[in-house]
Amino acid sequence: xxxxxxxxxxxxxxxxxxxxxxxxxxxxxxxxxxxxxxxxxxxxxxxxxxxxxxxxxxxxxxxxxxxxxxxxxxxxxxxxxxxxxxxxxxxxxxxxxxxxxxxxxxxxxxxxxxxxxxxxxxxxxxxxxxxxxxxxxxxxxxxxxxxxxxxxxxxxxxxxxxxxxxxxxxxxxxxxxxxxxxxxxxxxxxxxxxxxxxxxxxxxxxxxxxxxxxxxxxxxxxxxxxxxxxxxxxxxxxxxxxxxxxxxxxxxxxxxxxxxxxxxxxxxxxxxxxxxxxxxxxxxxxxxxxxxxxxxxxxxxxxxxxxxxxxxxxxxxxxxxxx
Amino acid sequence: xxxxxxxxxxxxxxxxxxxxxxxxxxxxxxxxxxxxxxxxxxxxxxxxxxxxxxxxxxxxxxxxxxxxxxxxxxxxxxxxxxxxxxxxxxxxxxxxxxxxxxxxxxxxxxxxxxxxxxxxxxxxxxxxxxxxxxxxxxxxxxxxxxxxxxxxxxxxxxxxxxxxxxxxxxxxxxxxxxxxxxxxxxxxxxxxxxxxxxxxxxxxxxxxxxxxxxxxxxxxxxxxxxxxxxxxxxxxxxxxxxxxxxxxxxxxxxxxxxxxxxxxxxxxxxxxxxxxxxxxxxxxxxxxxxxxxxxxxxxxxxxxxxxxxxxxxxxxxxxxxxxxxxxxxxxxxxxxxxxxxxxxxxxxxxxxxxxxxxxxxxxxxxxxxxxxxxxxxxxxxxxxxxxxxxxxxxxxxxxxxxxxxxxxxxxxxxxxxxxxxxxxxxxxxxxxxxxxxxxxxxxxxxxxxxxxxxxxxxxxxxxxxxxxxxxxxxxxxxxxxxxxxxxxxxxxxxxxxxxxxxxxxxxxxxxxxxxxxxxxxxxxxxxxxxxxxxxxxxxxxxxxxxxxxxxxxxxxxxxxxxxxxxxxxxxxxxxxxxxxxxxxxxxxxxxxxxxxxxxxxxxxxxxxxxxxxxxxxxxxxxxxxxxxxxxxxxxxxxxxxxxxxxxxxxxxxx
Numbered sequence: 001x002x003x004x005x006x007x008x009x010x011x012x013x014x015x016x017x018x019x020x021x022x023x024x025x026x027x028x029x030x031x032x033x034x035x036x037x038x039x040x041x042x043x044x045x046x047x048x049x050x051x052x053x054x055x056x057x058x059x060x061x062x063x064x065x066x067x068x069x070x071x072x073x074x075x076x077x078x079x080x081x082x083x084x085x086x087x088x089x090x091x092x093x094x095x096x097x098x099x100x101x102x103x104x105x106x107x108x109x110x111x112x113x114x115x116x117x118x119x120x121x122x123x124x125x126x127x128x129x130x131x132x133x134x135x136x137x138x139x140x141x142x143x144x145x146x147x148x149x150x151x152x153x154x155x156x157x158x159x160x161x162x163x164x165x166x167x168x169x170x171x172x173x174x175x176x177x178x179x180x181x182x183x184x185x186x187x188x189x190x191x192x193x194x195x196x197x198x199x200x201x202x203x204x205x206x207x208x209x210x211x212x213x214x215x216x217x218x219x220x221x222x223x224x225x226x227x228x229x230x231x232x233x234x235x236x237x238x239x240x241x242x243x244x245x246x247x248x249x250x251x252x253x254x255x256x257x258x259x260x261x262x263x264x265x266x267x268x269x270x271x272x273x274x275x276x277x278x279x280x281x282x283x284x285x286x287x288x289x290x291x292x293x294x295x296x297x298x299x300x301x302x303x304x305x306x307x308x309x310x311x312x313x314x315x316x317x318x319x320x321x322x323x
Numbered sequence: 324x325x326x327x328x329x330x331x332x333x334x335x336x337x338x339x340x341x342x343x344x345x346x347x348x349x350x351x352x353x354x355x356x357x358x359x360x361x362x363x364x365x366x367x368x369x370x371x372x373x374x375x376x377x378x379x380x381x382x383x384x385x386x387x388x389x390x391x392x393x394x395x396x397x398x399x400x401x402x403x404x405x406x407x408x409x410x411x412x413x414x415x416x417x418x419x420x421x422x423x424x425x426x427x428x429x430x431x432x433x434x435x436x437x438x439x440x441x442x443x444x445x446x447x448x449x450x451x452x453x454x455x456x457x458x459x460x461x462x463x464x465x466x467x468x469x470x471x472x473x474x475x476x477x478x479x480x481x482x483x484x485x486x487x488x489x490x491x492x493x494x495x496x497x498x499x500x501x502x503x504x505x506x507x508x509x510x511x512x513x514x515x516x517x518x519x520x521x522x523x524x525x526x527x528x529x530x531x532x533x534x535x536x537x538x539x540x541x542x543x544x545x546x547x548x549x550x551x552x553x554x555x556x557x558x559x560x561x562x563x564x565x566x567x568x569x570x571x572x573x574x575x576x577x578x579x580x581x582x583x584x585x586x587x588x589x590x591x592x593x594x595x596x597x598x599x600x601x602x603x604x605x606x607x608x609x610x611x612x613x614x615x616x617x618x619x620x621x622x623x624x625x626x627x628x629x630x631x632x633x634x635x636x637x638x639x640x641x642x643x644x645x646x647x648x649x650x651x652x653x654x655x656x657x658x659x660x661x662x663x664x665x666x667x668x669x670x671x672x673x674x675x676x677x678x679x680x681x682x683x684x685x686x687x688x689x690x691x692x693x694x695x696x697x698x699x700x701x702x703x704x705x706x707x708x709x710x711x712x713x714x715x716x717x718x719x720x721x722x723x724x725x726x727x728x729x730x731x732x733x734x735x736x737x738x739x740x741x742x743x744x745x746x747x748x749x750x751x752x753x754x755x756x757x758x759x760x761x762x763x764x765x766x767x768x769x770x771x772x773x774x775x776x777x778x779x780x781x782x783x784x785x786x787x788x789x790x791x792x793x794x795x796x797x798x799x800x801x802x803x804x805x806x807x808x809x810x811x812x813x814x815x816x817x818x819x820x821x822x823x824x825x826x827x828x829x830x831x832x833x834x835x836x837x838x839x840x841x842x843x844x845x846x847x848x849x850x851x852x853x854x855x856x857x858x859x860x861x862x863x864x865x866x867x868x869x870x871x872x873x874x875x876x877x878x879x880x881x882x883x884x885x886x887x888x889x890x891x892x893x894x895x896x897x898x899x900x901x902x903x904x905x906x907x908x909x910x911x912x913x914x915x916x917x918x919x920x921x922x923x924x925x926x927x928x929x930x931x932x933x934x935x936x937x938x939x940x941x942x943x944x945x946x947x948x949x950x951x952x953x954x955x956x957x958x959x960x961x962x963x964x965x966x967x968x969x970x971x972x973x974x975x976x977x
Contacts, residue, residue, distance in 0.1 A: 041551050041552065041553075041554075042554070043512070043552070043554045043628075044554075045554060045555070275597055277595050277596075278595050294550070295550065295551060296551050297550065297551055298551050312550075312551040312552065312553045312632075313553070313596070313632045313635065315595065315596035315597070315635075315636075316591075316592045316595045316596040316635075317595065318553040318555065318556060319553070319555055
């Protein structure tokens with residue numbers, strides 16, 4: 001990979017292996033790279049251990065979303081979803097287990113897939129992308145069961161609310177829709193930009209990050225990142241972060257969020273920003289915490305750079321993996 | 324008769340016995356008695372006594388039946404014996420040394436308390452010179468036996484005792500050559516093989532592939548350590564300790580580069596990893612204080628890699644490291660006599676050190692709790708260190724200031740008296756303020772109270788003056804409309820009320836009339852006043868009446884001014900001639916009062932033969948000297964003082 005390509009690389013997605021020892025990252029060139037965490041975290045780590053052990057071209061377009069099941073790595077590219085076996089990948093065997101494509105209305109354009117989420121209750125995969133719909137696919141047989149229609153613009157992010165068997169989707173139209181998976185109906189529609197406390201008209205109305213904790217929901221993007229109480233459907237805290245947040249997650253009793261801005265923000269449920277830890281990429285797209293392994297429990301952050309920052313201690317950047 | 328032979332053993336036994344007998348009562352009387360009874364040379368007896376005391380102590384220790392108190396009693400007796408002069412001054416110290424060498428540490432504690440209590444005894448002249456070296460040796464031996472981390476308090480006590488015993492400029496405790504404890508090496512896991520992680524996969528790495536295969540979840544049981552470790556930071560961090568241990572390494576270019584790199588990384592971590600857990604650390608401190616009553620205990624750095632995360636979150640740990648940086652920087656920058664000449668920093672290094680010092684202070688300020696205070700305190704302490712450093716560089720001069728010896732006997736100096744006039748004690752009772760203008764102003768009236776009471780400070784107008792306009796307006800013939808009357812003016816009304824309260828009895832007469840407004844009230848008062856005025860006739864005459872009053876007022880004012888002004892006028896030539904004529908030959912008496920110098924008098928005498936002329940000359944000389952102060956008043960007072968009151972009266976009348 002030439003230097004120019006490295007300069008223009010953006011990392012869009014990450015996923016940890018089920019054993020927790022590997023990290024898969026997808027970039028804007030359609031490549032997926034596999035990094036060995038145990039090598040990079042080991043006491044004798046060197047420059048080489050921070051490079052991928054395997055890098056391959058997965059899709060034509062950028063890999064916007066990566067997801068791991070128990071045995072497979074699912075990646076989403078331009079309109080298609082591919083599955084790769086982790087065991088094979090670790091053996092450096094690059095062959096997709098299967099590739100599926102949701103039913104798109106028009107065959108002229110191929111809409112990109114921006115987000116995927118797994119509903120473990122009925123082993124289904126929710127997929128959202130450029131055709132403004134959420135497609136639900138059954139992972140056992142690969143059939144697309146249903147289509148959730150309602151958004152008027154493309155979907156940025158998806159999240160699954162397990163207890164209530166609901167899927168939340170956030171889109172460019174500024175709406176967060178809550179769908180009941182059994183009936184495939186939209187149960188709620190929250191237009192975040194209409195709430196004065198959250199709205200930031202100067203940034204727009206799009207919702208780029210969405211995550212849920214069954215009782216709480218974090219959403220942000222154009223409007224400020226805000227914490228919502230799902231039962232009452234009202235915002236409880238608004239976080240005073242200046243950029244647009246692209247990914248947020250609940251971790252222990254904190255909220256970690258990344259977006260525009262060269263830092264990882266640690267926030268508290270009450271609404272105050274506790275710390276902002278500087279990192280390498282100037283604008284961060286993805287944040288992942290390795291909950292699959294205790295000895296490799298790291299936070300990794302990737303964005304508009306070919307470096308993926310690794311945090312062993314949440315409060316400072318330890319080192320970077322490089323594409 | 325031959326003197327009886329002095330047998331050492333006998334004497335020793337006798338002394339020993341009397342010492343033991345004196346132990347019970349802690350008295351040295353038996354010993355003294357024995358000493359006096361035995362015949363022999365003083366020196367011999369003293370030496371024998373020393374030996375016997377040591378022997379007694381030795382026996383006691385060997386038997387192990389005696390307690391600390393017994394040992395202390397023996398030593399106490401020996402001190403008394405020294406003061407009595409029967410024992411040499413080094414004996415108590417020898418005994419102390421013996422005891423402390425032979426006893427276990429817990430008993431040494433008690434013995435040492437005894438030593439501490441008697442600091443004053445040790446410092447007294449009989450004991451000090453003989454014993455200080457012994458004491459020093461004893462204390463050093465004890466310190467060597469003690470562990471600084473286990474017996475911190477005891478070590479501290481010994482150090483404090485030494486500090487109290489020796490004068491401030493005692494050099495034996497000083498690190499004169501600014502040497503470093505090079506043996507203080509911090510160990511940490513540099514090698515992979517020594518890693519405390521139990522996983523064997525870290526060895527034998529050919530290429531990444533095999534490593535993964537080895538790791539693929541087979542035999543290796545995960546080690547008890549289950550957190551990810553940042554080895555990079557771990558190694559760099561603890562390598563820094565080597566630089567702190569031996570700062571001279573920093574002058575070597577290569578080592579300096581490494582130090583720079585590692586420091587930058589470490590400080591960057593400190594910077595991004597901010598400690599803001601103020602609540603938690605406050606609670607922790609409370610707990611620590613209540614449980615142990617002491618501060619956080621710190622022996623030496625624990626360098627296990629598993630602790631790295633915890634250590635980074637600990638504010639005390641950070642303070643230690645940052646403080647190490649500051650101390651290192653102070654050494655590198657400072658002037659120390661014993662540094663070799665190639666230990667000089669170049670400009671880049673100096674700049675880096677300054678920037679980093681600022682960063683370190685900023686980080687210190689951010690560390691809770693009370694970071695600002697800590698940072699300020701540290702800065703202050705390091706500044707004080709500079710003083711000690713320069714003191715050492717000068718070869719530790721003594722702090723006692725020598726008395727400056729006075730060789731010249733003091734010549735009694737004659738106090739020059741201030742001139743009488745200056746203090747206002749002169750005949751004129753005039754005060755010279757140093758400046759003509761000031762003197763004039765002051766001498767208008769020296770007493771402020773009197774000046775305030777003088778008539779020309781009477782500013783309150785008379786009723787007639789003030790109410791003239793109102794009375795005129797009240798006159799119906801003038802046909803002044805109500806709204807234009809001056810009594811409607813609230814300012815006028817207020818002043819009118821004040822004046823009435825001071826000057827008019829009508830103010831205080833009770834009246835049944837109810838006045839709706841101030842203006843109405845004033846109208847009635849004005850009419851009453853108008854009736855009272857001496858000339859109760861139409862306005863013009865009233866006006867003139869008032870004018871007269873005014874004139875009178877003015878005249879009064881003028882008169883009152885006249886008397887002081889006349890007095891303050893400078894004496895005119897005519898007046899001087901008159902006075903001179905009247906003075907005649909008696910001008911010399913006046914001269915005394917006018918404070919003319921003898922030289923001037925002689926000059927006058929030689930100038931003229933005529934007494935009148937001489938008198939005139941006197942006055943002229945006086946006037947020349949006084950200048951603007953040559954006033955009639957002064958001359959009058961001088962004349963009065965010289966008992967020329969008649970002349971004085973004539974002068975004042977003129």
